[in-house]
Amino acid sequence: MTTRREFIGTAAALLLPWQAPKKLPLGFSTLGCPTWPWPKILDFAAEHQFAAVELRGIQTNMDLTKVPELAPEHLADARRQLAAHGLSVSCLGASAHMHEMDPVKHAVQLDEARRFIDLAQALGAPYVRVFGNEYVPGVPRAEMLAHIASALRGLGDYARGKNVTVIIESHGDFTDSPALLEILQRADSPDVALLWDAHHTFVSGKEQPEDTVRQLGRYIRHTHLKDSVAAGNDRRYVLTGTGDVPVKRQIAALAQIGYRGFFSFEWEKRWHPDIEEPEVAFAQYASVAGRYLRDAGVE
Numbered sequence: 001m002t003t004r005r006e007f008i009g010t011a012a013a014l015l016l017p018w019q020a021p022k023k024l025p026l027g028f029s030t031l032g033c034p035t036w037p038w039p040k041i042l043d044f045a046a047e048h049q050f051a052a053v054e055l056r057g058i059q060t061n062m063d064l065t066k067v068p069e070l071a072p073e074h075l076a077d078a079r080r081q082l083a084a085h086g087l088s089v090s091c092l093g094a095s096a097h098m099h100e101m102d103p104v105k106h107a108v109q110l111d112e113a114r115r116f117i118d119l120a121q122a123l124g125a126p127y128v129r130v131f132g133n134e135y136v137p138g139v140p141r142a143e144m145l146a147h148i149a150s151a152l153r154g155l156g157d158y159a160r161g162k163n164v165t166v167i168i169e170s171h172g173d174f175t176d177s178p179a180l181l182e183i184l185q186r187a188d189s190p191d192v193a194l195l196w197d198a199h200h201t202f203v204s205g206k207e208q209p210e211d212t213v214r215q216l217g218r219y220i221r222h223t224h225l226k227d228s229v230a231a232g233n234d235r236r237y238v239l240t241g242t243g244d245v246p247v248k249r250q251i252a253a254l255a256q257i258g259y260r261g262f263f264s265f266e267w268e269k270r271w272h273p274d275i276e277e278p279e280v281a282f283a284q285y286a287s288v289a290g291r292y293l294r295d296a297g298v299e
Contacts, residue, residue, distance in 0.1 A: 024293050025262045026286055027052035027090045029224070032267030033278040035059065038069045038078075044279070046085040048286045052262045054222075055125075056093035057270065064092055065115045075122050089125040090262040091167070091195070091222050092116050097133035098151040098168070099144065106151070113155050113166070121162040127222050129167050129195050130155070132174040132183060145179065149186030156191030167221055169195040175205035177215040184219050197224040197266070198250040203235060209246055213253040220259060224266035225250060225289065237268060237275045240288045248292045255296035263289055 027050055030041060038058060045053050058067045069078055082089065096113040100106040109130075116128045132148045135141070148168075155166045174180055175197075184194060194216055201212045213220070227243035228235040240247055251263060265285040269278055276284075 022299070023049050023051040023086070024290050024298065025052070025260075026050050026289055026293070027054055027262040027264040028278075028282050028285065029054040029056045029093065029264055029266045030058060031056040031093070031271075032265065032269045032281065034270040036278070038067075038081075042081055042085045042087060044282065045087055048283055049290075050087070050282075050286060052088045052090035052264070054091045054093060054262075054264045054266075055089055056266075062095060063112075064094075065119050070119060070123065072122070079124060088262075089123055090264055091127040091129055092120045092123070092125050093129045095131075097131040097172075098148040099132060099134045099136055101136050101139060101147065110151065110155065114158055117155070117159045117162060117164050117166070120164045124163075126163065127165050127167050127193075127195070128159070129169050129222070131171050132168055132180075133172040135173045145182050146186055148174075149183045149188075152183070152187040152192045153189050156187065156189035159191045165191050165193050165221060167193050167195040169224070170197045170201050170205070175200040177201070177205070177207060177212055181215055181219075184216075193221040194219040195222045195224065196220045196254075198247070199224065199226045199228065199245055199266075202245055202250075203228065209250040209253045213257060217254075217257045217259075220254070220261070222261050223250075223254065223259075223264055225263055225285075226266050226268070237272060239276060239281060240265070240285045247289070248295070251289065251292045251298075252296045255293070255298050263293065265289065 041053060055064055061067050064070055094113050094116040096109040100109055113130050120128050135144055152166060152168060159166050170180055198209060201207045225247055226237060227240045227245045227247055228237045229243040267281045269275060
């Protein structure tokens with residue numbers, strides 16, 4: 001029996017193109033709603049006019065390849081549910097990090113990334129995020145960057161032909177444009193690109209958004225946006241536009257170079273349970289970032 005919710009979602013998906021309301025390219029990461037089940041994620045995103053969801057764990061499971069709703073026998077249902085809600089999956093967030101020098105540990109990380117690439121292909125998601133993550137003590141910088149770039153190039157080769165691009169996030173020890181640029185140039189692959197976590201390059205990398213985009217813009221395929229304020233020697237995440245991270249300028253810098261990806265909100269509720277609830281933070285982001293996008297001329 002079809003429920004009212006399913007009927008409304010299906011009806012919306014069947015609207016002719018000129019009838020469907022146009023959405024801004026806004027998304028959110030499920031890192032921000034660690035207690036929400038799959039149906040609530042989709043319902044909330046659709047209700048608040050998000051265009052995409054970025055999958056970074058669902059409830060207690062951080063390995064998306066082990067999430068029941070994304071198991072091979074349920075993938076067709078998942079794709080239908082996404083379409084019925086008018087949503088895309090913008091990216092799959094793996095935990096795989098490329099810095100491991102131990103061959104056995106490195107192989108484990110590459111295996112996870114490949115499993116995520118296969119899932120992305122099956123789900124129709126365009127990107128799989130991985131980390132460079134750390135400089136290993138005692139390993140020269142050039143060797144470290146070459147090692148990470150080689151791993152990325154191999155994953156790009158694996159992703160080729162699957163309509164999936166592997167994207168390294170500006171995260172951990174790799175939040176400065178010179179290091180990221182060198183890694184991407186060394187990877188030298190059309191199937192490897194960048195996830196710009198604009199918070200990290202500003203706060204940790206000490207870069208202005210316009211400078212980061214000038215250096216790395218041609219590689220940026222996906223984004224993580226969030227705001228924060230200084231809290232002693234640390235940072236505290238706050239609602240968008242209420243902190244000291246120049247989110248509006250970050251969006252404007254992307255718009256200026258014709259960026260066509262999603263502007264994805266990464267509210268780190270899973271790691272920081274004391275910050276605002278996702279119902280508040282996600283809705284506020286949709287309103288504020290939507291205004292920033294319109295001001296930047298993004299429709």
